Amino acid sequence: MELAPALAEHLRSLRRPGKAILISDFLMAAASYQQGLNLLRAFNLDIAVIQVLTRQEVDPPFSNGSLRVVDSETNAEIGFQWDAAARQDYQAKLAQHNSQIRSFCHQSGIHYSLYVTDRELDDFIFATPARHWAFQIDHGIFKSRGFVRPFGTAAPDNSIPD
């Protein structure tokens, strides 16, 4: 499903401006996520974007040779010759894709952070500026899980860990 229509359904019930956290892998065309984020901006929301990728998405564990790759959401299928060069090509494209998202967010006043799931969640949360989160940080789930830290104590780390 496209991002913008999915967001529009929820935004219909929105009565006043507030904070929006959009968590997605953002493995979609630039036009698609830009349309969705612009929709959130149109509602005058303070937006934080968390791009979540698995290690498999950062470094696909495909064995070399001919593959039939199936899209887990659309079931679309393509033939692909996977080797070291293809891996390098994929990772270069992913880096460029993520860079475009980050750049768009920066230009649009959207807080962006990238979380690769093999990273410790605590580390990610503490390294992400507190203004990204939806709540005053001394309340809510973070406090209950012991994640509370003073504002802005850690520098953001949005690079893909090796």
Next chain:
Amino acid sequence: MYGLLALPLLIIPYLIRRKPKRVIFSSLLLLTEPGTRAGGRPLGKLRLPLIFFLQLLLLTLLILALGEPVFSLRASNIAIVLDNSASMQTLENQQTRFALAQEKARELLADLGVTGKVDLYLTAPRLEKVRGATFEPAEAAGVLAALTPFDLADAPIDYQSSLSQMAKERKYDRVFLYH
């Protein structure tokens, strides 16, 4: 050496492509953009792994080894020393030893290149060059056929030293002794 013709067969297993493995992935976005290479086509670009070339080399060496190659330098200037003493008239398998020696010498001349030079020697009554001349292989074969054994025993000759000296002095590539 005909085994080398079978070498191209080695490529057949690499031409038979395995059915591509099917994997599920979260998005094809970064796999389908221009620049990615579609695979799984029956006549797609053949990609030969390094192991193929190693196998090819190994198979080539194996076939060459089975061919039992020898390094030989074809002699072009030879001497044939034929024992024509009386003892060569002894019959062996209904042929005289002399006739058998002539036959062996003819086989040798047949293997010699057309540019070869041949000196013929007889041992009786003394070690002597036939006609005092050097022959071409075809001509030597003709002369050889006309030779006959002598009814005398050959002179006592130390073949080893005599032939070694002959080879050295006349610069023969090889000296063949039939007796």
